[in-house]
Each structure stands twice: as structure tokens, then as C-alpha cells.
Amino acid sequence: GGEAVCADGKPLDREEYVYIMLHKPQGVVSASTDGRDVTVVDLLKGAYPRRKLFPAGRLDKTSTGFVLLTDDGAFAHDILSPRRHVPKTYRVRLDPPATPEMARAFEAGVVLADGQAMRPAGLLPDQADPFWATVELRQGVYHQIKRMFGALGHEVTALSRLTFGALRLPAELPPGQYRELTEEELSALREEAGLTEPERNEDA
DSSP states (O other): OOOOOEETTEEOOGGGSOEEEEEEOTTOBSSSOOSSSOBTTGGGTTSSTTOOOEESSOOOTTOEEEEEEESOHHHHHHHHOGGGOOOEEEEEEEESOOOHHHHHHHHHOOBOTTSOBOOOOEEEEOSSOTTEEEEEESSOOTTHHHHHHHHTTOEEEEEEEEEETTEEOOTTSOTTOEEEOOHHHHHHHHHHTTOOSTTTTTTO
């Protein structure tokens, strides 16, 4: 605690921090600034001047889907913490297609090529088209999905994040577009990460 809660003597309203859902297109990097490439923050086109927005968790340049942008560092740290188990789901295209054995391997916890053991994850191959599958992760490791499938001898040829915790990327939000989270959405995320207790930082 201990931080002053006012700016220029006025109490801060709830706009103390910004929380944005963005549909990341291909070819955009998950960073605040980059010398060469367009970043997820660039897509906001200066709509939030003076705010130090950054993506909470990364998607590869070639990957698409739900990116959460915020300037609330403590919140980002908390919802990304492996201890919090905030799940994220992804749609992936595989070559060769997924098998039922792979789903069991994911559930058991895939061991990466470097020997790192992953937590159990969900893999649901599409009934209609086995080249596609849905993956649910409860942790975040660099290039995790590609490395998990790679350890099983499969290549990920496309990857899109559909959900971040309780929140789903809405169908009506096209690639490159964004909107702020609603109070309900933010509360749902906080609740899922176990961040609902008031004044949680008092004794930290």
C-alpha cells in the first residue's frame, strides 16, 4: 500500500490503468516498440498517449489472435504467473495432423527437446479436419506450443489465440482492431487469477 491515490489533489478515477483486448494480425510483433516491425502497441495509432502500454504475454510474429495490452504491470505479472493457472486456448494447424496419442501426451505433460517438462495441457483435434486442433495451456513458456508439438514430431503451421482466461476474442473484432475490456471482463480475469481479495498488497 502506501501509494498516494490522488493526482493533482483529485482522487484517481478507475482510468488509473488501461486494459485492452487486441486482435493481433500476422506480421505484427508482441512488443511496445521495435526498430523494424510494426508492434501491437503501434496498432493503437497513438490513441493512448503518455501511457506505457505493453502486451501481457507474447504471441509470435506469425501468430494471430487475442493479445491483452495494459499499463498495469502488477496485474500483468499476476495473471501471467504460472501459480495462477489462468488458461489460454489456441487454434493450431498441424503438419502432420494430430492423433489421439498426442492428446494423451499433452495431458501427461510433454517433455520439450531441452528436457524441460511442461505442465499438463489440453489438446482436442478437430473431428472434421484433423489438421486443426484446439490447445489449452495453463503456463507460458517461450514458443511453448511450437516446441511441444515439435517434441512430438509435428510442425505448427498456423496458431491463433482464442481466449485469455475467461475472455474470448469476439468474432466481431477483426484483425488489427481493439477495444477496452469492460468492468465485467476485468473482474472475471481478476477473479480467475485469484486477485479478488481487497488490498492484497498490504503485507507484501
